[in-house]
Amino acid sequence: MKVLVVCPYSWATPGGVGAHVANLADALRVRGHEVRIVAPDAAEAPGVISVGRSIPIPYNGSIARLAFGPRVAMRVRVAIRRYRPDVIHVHEPFAPSVSLATLLSTRRPVVATFHASAPRSRAYRLASPPLRPLYRRLAGRIAVSDEARRTVESVLGDGLRVIPNGVNVSLFAGLAEPSGSAVLFIGRFEPRKGARVLIDAFPALKRLRPDATLIMVGEGSERRACEQAVPDDLRDDVTFVGRVEPWELAQAMGEAAVVAVPSLGGESFGIVLLEGMAAGRPVVASNIPGYAAVLRDGVDGLLVPPGDAPALAAGLASILGDPERGRSMGRAGRQRAGRYDWAVVAGEIEAVYTEAVEGAQRGRRKPR
Numbered sequence: 001m002k003v004l005v006v007c008p009y010s011w012a013t014p015g016g017v018g019a020h021v022a023n024l025a026d027a028l029r030v031r032g033h034e035v036r037i038v039a040p041d042a043a044e045a046p047g048v049i050s051v052g053r054s055i056p057i058p059y060n061g062s063i064a065r066l067a068f069g070p071r072v073a074m075r076v077r078v079a080i081r082r083y084r085p086d087v088i089h090v091h092e093p094f095a096p097s098v099s100l101a102t103l104l105s106t107r108r109p110v111v112a113t114f115h116a117s118a119p120r121s122r123a124y125r126l127a128s129p130p131l132r133p134l135y136r137r138l139a140g141r142i143a144v145s146d147e148a149r150r151t152v153e154s155v156l157g158d159g160l161r162v163i164p165n166g167v168n169v170s171l172f173a174g175l176a177e178p179s180g181s182a183v184l185f186i187g188r189f190e191p192r193k194g195a196r197v198l199i200d201a202f203p204a205l206k207r208l209r210p211d212a213t214l215i216m217v218g219e220g221s222e223r224r225a226c227e228q229a230v231p232d233d234l235r236d237d238v239t240f241v242g243r244v245e246p247w248e249l250a251q252a253m254g255e256a257a258v259v260a261v262p263s264l265g266g267e268s269f270g271i272v273l274l275e276g277m278a279a280g281r282p283v284v285a286s287n288i289p290g291y292a293a294v295l296r297d298g299v300d301g302l303l304v305p306p307g308d309a310p311a312l313a314a315g316l317a318s319i320l321g322d323p324e325r326g327r328s329m330g331r332a333g334r335q336r337a338g339r340y341d342w343a344v345v346a347g348e349i350e351a352v353y354t355e356a357v358e359g360a361q362r363g364r365r366k367p368r
Contacts, residue, residue, distance in 0.1 A: 001353060002034045004085035006076075008097035010054040010065035011042035014188070014218075014243060016271050017091050017115050020144075020165055022246075024089075027166070027346035038079050038098055040067035049083075051075040051098055062192050062266070063221070066097035073101040080106050087111060087353045093138070094131050103134050109356040111140035111349075114160065117147045117268035117290050128155045135159075139356035142349070147290045148268035163352070164294075165269045166345035167337055171247075172279040175254050177327045181211040181320050184256035184281070186249070186272050187263075189220030194262030194286065196222060197309050199229045199238075201262075204313035206234060209320045214238045217252055253279035258319045258326060261285035264306050270294060274340055277301075277333030282326045284315040300333035 007021040018039070025035045025047070035047070042050035051072050054065035076098060080088070085108060090099045093112040103110060135141075141160045143149035149160045183205070187193040195216065205212050216226065219242055230238045244252055253259070259276030261283060267290040274294060276283045283301035285291045297303040302319070304311040319326045338344075 001087065001357070002083065002085045003028060003036075003353065004080065004083055004088045005035060005037045006088065006090040006099050006102045007037060007039040008064075008066060008092050008095035008099040009039070010067075011037075011039040011045055011048055011050070013041070013054075013065050016165070016269075019246070019271060020113075020115070021091055023166055023168060023342050024346060024349065027342040028350070030343075031346060031350060033350075036079075036083055036085075038076065038102070040065065040072075040098060049075075049079045051079070054097075062188070062190055064095070066095060068097050068101070072098060073105060076101045077105045080108070087139075087356050089113065089349075089353070092116065093134070094127070103137075109139040109360040110137070111142065111352050111356050112138045113142040113144065113163075114148050114152045115144050115268055117145070117151055117266055125155055132156055139359055140352040142352060143268075145269045145290055145293055147293065151268070161352070163345060163348045164340055165271050165274060166342035167271070167274045167278045167340050169278050169337055169341040172250050172253060172275070172334075175250060175279050178257045178281050178330050179323065180255075180257045181209060182213045182215055182256050182258075183316055183320075184215045184217065184252060184259050184276075185262075186217040186244075186252065186259075186275075187261075188218055189216075189223040189226055191222065192264055192266050193218075193220075194264050194306070195220075195226050196229065197262045197264070197307055197312060198260050199226050201309040201313040201316070202234060202238065203231055204310055205316050206237070208313065208317035212237070212316070212320055215241060215252070215255060217241045217244055219243045249275060250279065253281055256281050257323075258301075258316055259283045260312065260316060261291065262306070262312055263288065263291070267291065274337060278337035278340075280330035280334040282319050282329035283333065284312065284319065296332070296336070299329065300336055301329050 037048040040054040042048035052067045054067045135156045143160045286306035287303035302315040304315045
């Protein structure tokens with residue numbers, strides 16, 4: 001099958017949707033499919049068709065880098081015409097970027113995946129009347145979690161199936177069980193991800209566990225503020241690593257005794273949380289719906305109130321203070337992560353493609 005996968009966000013900027021698209025494309029190729037990706041800012045990326053440069057747009061407590069306009073729409077139409085896919089898989093289909101341009105540019109069967117959790121989004125509700133016809137036209141509708149499904153169905157109606165994000169379990173297969181006292185954060189330095197909450201929790205953690213250290217992996221607008229917020233007497237215990245490539249994740253996880261995922265909200269799933277579990281690391285995460293649906297509190301790790309630095313410190317300290325409990329949680333998380341392995345998830349998505357293509361062949365209008 002020839003599959004065109006559309007990512008609305010900048011290919012050059014790390015993010016959960018981009019990681020999902022890249023890993024899905026790799027898993028589909030392993031299954032024998034021919035796959036191309038369409039995305040902004042992808043001029044040098046093999047297997048990715050670039051449709052122009054992106055610009056930053058604030059959205060849902062984060063910054064989305066989108067590309068839009070007549071030139072982008074034209075490049076999308078050219079990509080579809082030249083590649084002639086059997087099915088098009090559009091991520092965040094109503095993002096005013098490449099995804100929406102794709103929906104408006106083709107009658108080929110389109111499968112859509114919804115990632116975002118924004119149940120009270122006023123913009124989403126205001127835009128719903130013109131979006132409903134496009135929603136009904138989709139040949140397949142996927143949400144990465146129940147939280148993402150509720151966000152869409154509350155505005156546009158029923159009809160989504162939940163197929164979760166995936167994780168490359170094999171990437172972490174060789175890691176030993178957790179040891180030491182390092183806390184690992186991986187994510188963008190922006191308010192929604194809660195990096196500043198973790199920095200604020202660190203002095204309390206040090207009082208409870210003097211041997212604790214902190215490894216901060218990622219980039220973003222809040223990085224400088226987080227660096228400056230570290231107390232002078234603790235600077236030697238906090239390492240800011242910057243961005244790491246996907247194949248370096250296992251090394252970062254290998255240094256950690258526990259993974260902290262302190263997001264404040266707006267997360268429908270949490271890929272980093274799942275990566276920590278696949279690495280066999282206990283996870284201390286915010287108790288928000290998207291995370292609570294994956295992480296079993298007290299089994300794979302701990303859930304703490306979002307934005308509560310003292311509770312975050314206490315949760316981390318309890319795991320660092322009981323290494324055997326941390327190892328037990330890590331083993332449970334690794335076992336649970338097998339359900340989310342990309343080999344499993346890609347098979348479920350492939351089944352949706354087959355349904356979409358067969359539906360088109362049973363009498364839908366001939367694609368152009």
